[in-house]
Amino acid sequence: MSARDLLQLALGRLGTGKLRTALTMLGVIIGVASVVALVAVGQGATSGITNRLAGLGTNLLTVNAGSSFSGFTRGAAGSSTTLTLADATALRSLTGVEAVAPELSTQKLVIAGTKNTTTTIIGTTPDYPTVRAYTMWQGSFLTQASLDAGLRVAVLGATTADDLGLGASSVGTDVAIGGLPFRIVGILQPKGGTGFASPDDQILIPVSTASALLVGGSSVRSVGVSVATPDQMTTVTAEITAALRTRHGLTGTAADDFTVQNQDQLLATVSSVTTLLSVLLAGIASISLIVGGIGIMNIMLVSVRERTREIGIRKAIGARGRDIMAQFLIEALALSLAGGLFGILIGLIISAVIGVIAGWGFIFSPLTVVAAAGFSLLVGIVFGVWPASQAARLDPVVALRYE
Numbered sequence: 001m002s003a004r005d006l007l008q009l010a011l012g013r014l015g016t017g018k019l020r021t022a023l024t025m026l027g028v029i030i031g032v033a034s035v036v037a038l039v040a041v042g043q044g045a046t047s048g049i050t051n052r053l054a055g056l057g058t059n060l061l062t063v064n065a066g067s068s069f070s071g072f073t074r075g076a077a078g079s080s081t082t083l084t085l086a087d088a089t090a091l092r093s094l095t096g097v098e099a100v101a102p103e104l105s106t107q108k109l110v111i112a113g114t115k116n117t118t119t120t121i122i123g124t125t126p127d128y129p130t131v132r133a134y135t136m137w138q139g140s141f142l143t144q145a146s147l148d149a150g151l152r153v154a155v156l157g158a159t160t161a162d163d164l165g166l167g168a169s170s171v172g173t174d175v176a177i178g179g180l181p182f183r184i185v186g187i188l189q190p191k192g193g194t195g196f197a198s199p200d201d202q203i204l205i206p207v208s209t210a211s212a213l214l215v216g217g218s219s220v221r222s223v224g225v226s227v228a229t230p231d232q233m234t235t236v237t238a239e240i241t242a243a244l245r246t247r248h249g250l251t252g253t254a255a256d257d258f259t260v261q262n263q264d265q266l267l268a269t270v271s272s273v274t275t276l277l278s279v280l281l282a283g284i285a286s287i288s289l290i291v292g293g294i295g296i297m298n299i300m301l302v303s304v305r306e307r308t309r310e311i312g313i314r315k316a317i318g319a320r321g322r323d324i325m326a327q328f329l330i331e332a333l334a335l336s337l338a339g340g341l342f343g344i345l346i347g348l349i350i351s352a353v354i355g356v357i358a359g360w361g362f363i364f365s366p367l368t369v370v371a372a373a374g375f376s377l378l379v380g381i382v383f384g385v386w387p388a389s390q391a392a393r394l395d396p397v398v399a400l401r402y403e
Contacts, residue, residue: 105221
């Protein structure tokens with residue numbers, strides 16, 4: 001028989017038991033949909049985290065103060081007072097350093113008219129937009145003059161401005177930060193992000209003002225350093241470490257009282273972890289696809305038993321064993337491929353919905369779709385060969401006697 005005749009015969013046979021065919025396909029549909037959706041979720045999460053980290057700054061190194069100790073209790077990283085504004089100033093002179101922005105932060109109640117919010121107040125320098133990759137929406141950023149004079153001026157993050165009901169016309173007006181009046185000089189463009197660590201929920205003021213009025217002291221929690229080119233990241237990290245050890249009087253085997261975090265290394269670590277997570281999720285989802293394949297094999301074995309007499313008649317009139325085997329194998333492949341296509345469609349819809357809810361958008365990977373379709377075909381072949389071979393080996397005389 002020709003391949004076309006075998007295909008028509010197989011599809012016609014599947015069409016006579018639509019409900020059983022649909023239930024048999026269901027296992028493959030669920031398996032493929034799970035694989036496609038979970039892989040897309042993993043890729044979306046990777047994309048979202050990578051974009052979030054990349055938005056923190058360009059060629060970014062972050063120098064954090066060390067941990068403090070109170071008796072036998074160790075404080076969190078950054079709780080020590082070993083990192084100072086003078087250290088940040090010294091880092092500006094290092095080769096390869098493009099910009100330096102110390103950060104002195106606290107939480108304060110902010111009041112504008114009848115509205116109020118509690119947000120993060122960051123004391124910093126005019127280099128902050130360069131280091132942290134921010135752009136202005138309205139007004140201007142902090143200037144060196146405002147830093148030198150310790151002026152009460154503030155730049156609002158997009159979320160903070162929305163919470164306080166402030167728009168473009170609010171530049172030049174005052175807000176109260178911790179009970180003290182500050183003049184709004186600008187509002188930042190939103191970066192996107194929610195939750196406690198949202199990059200848009202903050203107010204930036206001169207570090208000299210924050211040190212004098214809100215926090216006290218000259219120590220800072222962290223210093224952001226923007227490196228001129230990506231290939232200088234390792235060199236500048238070594239220069240920062242050497243400079244700070246010298247300034248802090250650390251010699252020999254004395255442990256650093258600070259840490260230097262490399263953004264590129266963090267991105268690479270996050271990418272490897274999320275990739276591993278995606279593979280793990282896809283592996284778990286593949287179990288349901290294997291279960292679906294076992295369902296196909298079970299139904300095909302039942303079909304062989306039900307159609308024993310039909311097989312005997314076909315062999316008696318000249319059908320070869322390979323024709324019988326091809327027919328049953330095509331039926332198994334049709335079940336798995338159709339289930340795979342429906343599963344891909346459902347998986348893409350699920351991943352699109354999750355992407356919209358999570359905020360990273362629709363992630364479509366052609367490779368994942370092709371792999372899912374290929375895997376569903378493989379399932380059809382693997383779990384269809386045995387029933388097909390069972391049918392092909394039936395003795396026509398015995399089959400004709402079967403009732």
